[in-house]
Amino acid sequence: MSLETTILDRILPSACDVERLKTCAQEVVEEIKDDNLVKEYNAEIMLVGSVAKGTFLSNPDIDIFILFPTSTDRSHLQKIGLEIGKKHLPTYEERYAEHPYTHGTRGGYEMDIVPCYKLESTENIKCAVDRTPFHTKYIKTNMDSEMKDQVRLLKQFAKGIGVYGAESKTEGISGYLTELLIIRYGNFNKVIEAASRWNLGQVVFPNNEKKFKGDPLIVHDPVDSNRNVASAVSIQSFSKFIYAAKEYLKNPSERFFFPNVRTTYSLDGIQHYISKRNTEVIIIELDKPNLIDDNLYPQIRKTLEGVITTLQKENISAIDSDYEVKETSVKFAIEIETLELPSIKQHYGPPVWSENAPSFINKWKSNTFEPYVENGLWKVIIRRDDTNVVSYLNKNLKSSALGKDFRELKGMKITSGKDAICEDNAVILSKMIDKRMSWEVV
Numbered sequence: 001m002s003l004e005t006t007i008l009d010r011i012l013p014s015a016c017d018v019e020r021l022k023t024c025a026q027e028v029v030e031e032i033k034d035d036n037l038v039k040e041y042n043a044e045i046m047l048v049g050s051v052a053k054g055t056f057l058s059n060p061d062i063d064i065f066i067l068f069p070t071s072t073d074r075s076h077l078q079k080i081g082l083e084i085g086k087k088h089l090p091t092y093e094e095r096y097a098e099h100p101y102t103h104g105t106r107g108g109y110e111m112d113i114v115p116c117y118k119l120e121s122t123e124n125i126k127c128a129v130d131r132t133p134f135h136t137k138y139i140k141t142n143m144d145s146e147m148k149d150q151v152r153l154l155k156q157f158a159k160g161i162g163v164y165g166a167e168s169k170t171e172g173i174s175g176y177l178t179e180l181l182i183i184r185y186g187n188f189n190k191v192i193e194a195a196s197r198w199n200l201g202q203v204v205f206p207n208n209e210k211k212f213k214g215d216p217l218i219v220h221d222p223v224d225s226n227r228n229v230a231s232a233v234s235i236q237s238f239s240k241f242i243y244a245a246k247e248y249l250k251n252p253s254e255r256f257f258f259p260n261v262r263t264t265y266s267l268d269g270i271q272h273y274i275s276k277r278n279t280e281v282i283i284i285e286l287d288k289p290n291l292i293d294d295n296l297y298p299q300i301r302k303t304l305e306g307v308i309t310t311l312q313k314e315n316i317s318a319i320d321s322d323y324e325v326k327e328t329s330v331k332f333a334i335e336i337e338t339l340e341l342p343s344i345k346q347h348y349g350p351p352v353w354s355e356n357a358p359s360f361i362n363k364w365k366s367n368t369f370e371p372y373v374e375n376g377l378w379k380v381i382i383r384r385d386d387t388n389v390v391s392y393l394n395k396n397l398k399s400s401a402l403g404k405d406f407r408e409l410k411g412m413k414i415t416s417g418k419d420a421i422c423e424d425n426a427v428i429l430s431k432m433i434d435k436r437m438s439w440e441v442v
Contacts, residue, residue, distance in 0.1 A: 003252050004188060008149055010258075011057055011156050024107035025051055025062045028088055032064065032113070037084055041076075043068045044118055048136040050175055053143070055151040057159075062111045065133060067118035074099070074126070081115025088113065096292065098127045122224040134223040139179050146187075153188040153257075154178045160257040161244040162438050163237040168297040171234035173241065180204070180219055180229060195245035200238075204230075244439065259438035265430040271421050273433050279319060280339045281429065282389065283420045284332040284397075287411035288325065299403025300325065304332050306402040307393070311336065314384070314392060315345060322432035329411065333428045339416055341387045344369075349378035390416050 013021070025047055032038060033045045049063035050056035066084060068077045078099045085102025086092050089111060092104030101114040116129045125131060143151070158164035158173045166174035184204055185191045201213070205220040212218045216238035217230040248256050265273075274281060284307065289296065300323055308318040311334070320335040349360035352373055360378050364371045369381040386392035397409055415422075421429065 003254065004153055007153060007156060007254065007257050011152055012149065013056070013058055017058070020107075021051065021056075021060070021062075021109065024109055025064070028062070028106060028111065029064060032066070032084060032088055035084055035087065037080055038066065041068055041072060041080060046133055046136070048132050052136050053139045053179065054145070054148045055139070055143075055155070055175065055179055057152060057155055059109070062109050063132075064111065064113050065129070066113065066115045067133065068115060070117050070119065070124075070126075072117070077115050077117070081113070084115075085113035097129060099129075101129075125224065131221070131224055131227070135176055135221075138223050139176075139183075142183050143179065147182050150182045150187045151175075151179050154182060154191055156257045157188070157192075157244075157248075158241070160255070160259050160438060161240060163233075163241050166232035168294045170237070171232055172237040173233060174229070177219060177229050177233075180222070184219075192245045192248055195242055196249055198238075198242050200235075240437070244437070247437075247439065253439060255439040255441070260441040262430070262434060262436075262441055264426050265433060267421055267423065267426060270426065270429045270433065271418075274335075274421065277319075277335075279335050279337055280389075280417055281420045282334045282336065282339075282393070282414065282416045283425050283428065284334070284393070285329050285411070285413045285415075286332075286406055286409060288328055288330050289405035291405060296325075299405055300330055301403075302401070303330075303403040303406045306400040307332060307334065307397065310393065310396055310400040311389070313396075314341065314389075316341070316389060320432055322428060324428035324431060330406075331425070331428045333420075333425070333432045335432065336389065339389045341384060341389065341392075343383055343387055344381050345384055347380050347382050349380065351376050352378065390414050 029045050029047055038045065044067040046052075046065045046067060047063070048065050050060050051062050066081055068081075082094060082100055082102055085104075089102060089104030089106055092102050094100050095103045095112075099115070101112055103110070103112050105111065114129055116132065117126050119125070119130055122131055122134055155164060155175060155178050158178065163170065163172035165172050166177070181191045181204065182188070185194050198217070200216055201218065202216070203218045205222070207220040207225055211226070212228040212231070215228055215231055215233075216235050217233050218228050219230040221227040221229045244256060286303075289299070291299070304321055304323055308321060311318055316336055318334050318336060322333050324331045324333070349371065350356045357378055361371055364380045364382070367380055367382060371378050371380040373379070386395065393414060397412070398407075415425070
């Protein structure tokens, strides 16, 4: 029995599970079809996503779309869509993409009820979700049952290596993208073989790829040539997928699909690592804003970049960094060379021939150390306002380019050195230190 067959045996839902899932989905679809508001607005109901396409793994979400005529005012579509969703989900909450939709649970499954417009083609897309019914139809038309199982393998592989999901938290490979890759290459192994040879800017379906120049991976949407299905894939996820493909071909293992759980390092182990590198760590903790993940994670990354940029202004290099999202706070860990800085630093000015050169000279001529020319640039040695990195951050983070909802620095707490190496920070420091790929964890 091949490894892929063994993995399929583990991930394929049982006939009983499939029947239960289909029964629940169909029950809700029929219920909504019979809703008076649906009839009043002449809307159609469509089961979409992996459940409709038959490419789901265990415990999938059920996605049901309400397709309104294009004559429906957008505000009405949103309002009525929510009203219908709330009626048919015992427990629910409003969620937001380009417009609001209803998320909840029913029959033991998580469920999304989403309003969109019913279109004849994707040429006049009004909202991103309007494409989804076309995606479902395309996959159902172009995929047989064997290919669906190959999609499941590819999804589990992407999950196992940590790149499954196009949401901002992961910036990885969407379910729809796995389906298109299987359609393009034929099966799981052929996708892996192809990915092992991919290069930056890889084009999978050639079609005016210049439009997406700069994206690591380009996969034209067969239902909308103006869209790159892989636009969410970050350079990090792209690189990880290629490396995983290369390593899988060399040494196939279940750990690519079902990696071992990482353990948190002991404090002694963390301290030994930091001492061995002769570096220091800083932990910045801030209150977590009340945002959905798709808004939260871009702001977290921007905030970490902003902190690093602020350090760089004082010639402090961030050797390594990471973040941890907790229930009520976000932690940022940064490894630097030292916590104490020299009392002086170099400050460069404009070229000698610049019209701004006189103002630079006038500004610094009374400085302890006079300006001078080095390789065509004016330069001056100046004293630092702060020689302690933590003190410097406390004074300057407020003016840093942080994520919008982090700029107030609510709940800020900065720890450093040995104080930072404590049980409360063991998870984030282990995360920053442990550079093994998921399948390398033994």
